[in-house]
Amino acid sequence: MTAFMMDYEFKLKTQNERVKVEDLFNYEGCKVGRGTYGHVYKGRRKDSSDNRDYALKQIEGTGLSMSACREIALLRELKHSNVINLIRVFLSHNDRKVWLLFDFAEHDLWHIIKFHRAAKANKKPVMVPKGMVKSLLYQILDGIHYLHSNWVLHRDLKPANILVMGEGSERGRVKIADMGFARLFNAPLKPLADLDPVVVTFWYRAPELLLGARHYTKAIDIWAIGCIFAELLTSEPIFHCRQEDIKTSNPYHHDQLDRIFNVMGFPHEKDWEDIKKMPEHPTLLKDFKKSNYVNCSLIKYMDRHKIKPDSKAFHLLQKLLLMDPNKRITSEQAMQDGYFSEEPLPTQDVFAGCPIPYPKREFLTDDDQEEKSEKRQTQQQQQQQTQLPSQQQSQSQQLQSASNNDNHNNPAKRVRLSGQQLPGQVNSQNMPISQQTDFHQQHVMYNNTQQHNFSQRF
Amino acid sequence: MAGNFWQSSHHQQWLLDKQDLIRERKHDLSILSEEEYQKIFIFFSSVIQTLGEQLKLRQQVIATATVYFKRFYARNSLKCIDPLLLAPTCIFLASKVEEFGVISNSRLISTCQTVIKNKFNYAYLQEFPYRTNHILECEFYLLENLDCCLIVYQPYRPLLQLVQDIGHEEQLLTLAWRVVNDSLRTDVSLLYPPYQIAIGCLQIACVILQKDQKAWFAELNVDIEKIQEIARYIINLFELWKTYDEKKEIQGLLSKMPKPKPAQQR
Numbered sequence: 001m002t003a004f005m006m007d008y009e010f011k012l013k014t015q016n017e018r019v020k021v022e023d024l025f026n027y028e029g030c031k032v033g034r035g036t037y038g039h040v041y042k043g044r045r046k047d048s049s050d051n052r053d054y055a056l057k058q059i060e061g062t063g064l065s066m067s068a069c070r071e072i073a074l075l076r077e078l079k080h081s082n083v084i085n086l087i088r089v090f091l092s093h094n095d096r097k098v099w100l101l102f103d104f105a106e107h108d109l110w111h112i113i114k115f116h117r118a119a120k121a122n123k124k125p126v127m128v129p130k131g132m133v134k135s136l137l138y139q140i141l142d143g144i145h146y147l148h149s150n151w152v153l154h155r156d157l158k159p160a161n162i163l164v165m166g167e168g169s170e171r172g173r174v175k176i177a178d179m180g181f182a183r184l185f186n187a188p189l190k191p192l193a194d195l196d197p198v199v200v201t202f203w204y205r206a207p208e209l210l211l212g213a214r215h216y217t218k219a220i221d222i223w224a225i226g227c228i229f230a231e232l233l234t235s236e237p238i239f240h241c242r243q244e245d246i247k248t249s250n251p252y253h254h255d256q257l258d259r260i261f262n263v264m265g266f267p268h269e270k271d272w273e274d275i276k277k278m279p280e281h282p283t284l285l286k287d288f289k290k291s292n293y294v295n296c297s298l299i300k301y302m303d304r305h306k307i308k309p310d311s312k313a314f315h316l317l318q319k320l321l322l323m324d325p326n327k328r329i330t331s332e333q334a335m336q337d338g339y340f341s342e343e344p345l346p347t348q349d350v351f352a353g354c355p356i357p358y359p360k361r362e363f364l365t366d367d368d369q370e371e372k373s374e375k376r377q378t379q380q381q382q383q384q385q386t387q388l389p390s391q392q393q394s395q396s397q398q399l400q401s402a403s404n405n406d407n408h409n410n411p412a413k414r415v416r417l418s419g420q421q422l423p424g425q426v427n428s429q430n431m432p433i434s435q436q437t438d439f440h441q442q443h444v445m446y447n448n449t450q451q452h453n454f455s456q457r458f
Numbered sequence: 459m460a461g462n463f464w465q466s467s468h469h470q471q472w473l474l475d476k477q478d479l480i481r482e483r484k485h486d487l488s489i490l491s492e493e494e495y496q497k498i499f500i501f502f503s504s505v506i507q508t509l510g511e512q513l514k515l516r517q518q519v520i521a522t523a524t525v526y527f528k529r530f531y532a533r534n535s536l537k538c539i540d541p542l543l544l545a546p547t548c549i550f551l552a553s554k555v556e557e558f559g560v561i562s563n564s565r566l567i568s569t570c571q572t573v574i575k576n577k578f579n580y581a582y583l584q585e586f587p588y589r590t591n592h593i594l595e596c597e598f599y600l601l602e603n604l605d606c607c608l609i610v611y612q613p614y615r616p617l618l619q620l621v622q623d624i625g626h627e628e629q630l631l632t633l634a635w636r637v638v639n640d641s642l643r644t645d646v647s648l649l650y651p652p653y654q655i656a657i658g659c660l661q662i663a664c665v666i667l668q669k670d671q672k673a674w675f676a677e678l679n680v681d682i683e684k685i686q687e688i689a690r691y692i693i694n695l696f697e698l699w700k701t702y703d704e705k706k707e708i709q710g711l712l713s714k715m716p717k718p719k720p721a722q723q724r
Contacts, residue, residue, distance in 0.1 A: 006718050010718070065554075
């Protein structure tokens, strides 16, 4: 008996019924993102049955990886206005590619923050509604609260994963995206740390993770939201840290912890009683001296960034960024915070009807990857003048470039990025050592020359 | 998505109607009797269970794989894809969705070979005929036919809660848990929500252990008729098992089973 696996008629029938992504959508030359997750294209329906933009994500590699499976499985079930909506899945049998169809989100917090940082460097004000940061935070919390109450942890929250809708029916709406790492957390089948040795980008990683916590929790997502909130208020990643050994599977990360203590101060035993139980606590005691951080506190850090310690924003930030995960506020409590009942109230459209100052996403060309290294050489001089933190973990997004470009109304045009200044795109490893000044110091110096209170304009 | 069953694809798309099942199975039931059809599914549930145990998967993953398998054939004839290929494919997909970690392709195939050779040689004389590329191709068809609904709710969690509520009894939980495992050999996972299945299995366990929990069951706010239907399915399975010798019959059933046909050669 030679077994025959699949019925020919069945195969033919499903082939005929199957809709191909390339038959339904125009997206050629419209790549807007590239990263470890794959490629994202901006697409339009070929039959013009609507004039909306769609995002088509071609998942990296072939077939169904575990993260592709998780993303499909979870997004198929989730429905919330602040969580990205999976419209459809396309399976391309010939090249074994998996495509996910989403609504297109024109903006994300990575680009928005980068735009503000660049504006700050050029001392140009950005006109945005007063309540924008508050609206953004509220909607992030709303989306995460939905995920958490459905027993889903995001585990990889960072500005690049917080999308914001552009013009259209959902204008200015936050969409939490990139759920590839998300997982259900009631009744975990395996200790979580066994599955993904490195999950949350270091800058947004909660201290308990850096100290070897074996299980992810809601509190870990909340810490990341605190980091994003601080970054929205100041335009700087609050726990920025050089990160050349990102591929390590060891959760303990000395430099990142040092950075956190430099901002927050070293945790007192009374503030975080269970710190003693952390797997890496002995290493912590060995590597760190409390006395090095006596002058550090979140109050001082934020005060340097013109966020007053008696403001409601600061009080909420402090509760999101509590070192002890058990004391950290929940998304539900955070949404009840006085910050959100104080004027200006949060709005559904985070831009509150005002013109959107941020550029649209640009198309990437296929040879951007190669250009990148050349550009690094030629642009280093410029870049070093406005030395900004490098976000190496999201190099893909950096290619999308926040610099202004005149092609916004002509999406068909392919844009070359060479010659443009890409302030964020610096690989610290490519720079002379002397240029690798500590980001924090640099920022303090920078702020001394800064006359405007940036956060008021943001 | 363990949070909200009522908004899940399981509830909205995959609780089927008995009449739907009868209609979809029309082709297969023109070749096989209902009992023969059921026996074939009992056999492949055992294949999935044994493969899963061999791969050291948790029961939750095995149960999800079994439901994928049943969902596929609830919409398709047995002839569309050889169930001997679909069974390991369901295991492969479920282990990724349930985050057990990806099973390596070679380990999956070698486990299939060992299991078929050592545990199911009474059904298959030849060795397991499929390779990784077959499983991968089959996986795409499976995902399409599941309409990408991959999160499956199982009766195990509600069962734990119910037993806890009765007053923690190890013996009752163990038996009811096994009845839930047995229920995977019936159609109940296609027809009823998991919490009802849990109650039905618990009721059977109580009867077997001669525990009088009538008052406790009466206080549950459930459709008692549905619970009785579920219990009936499972009792029918037990009745069938009394007289059924799989080792004797299965070869005949497998040869009678509708099979995939190649393209017409001409």
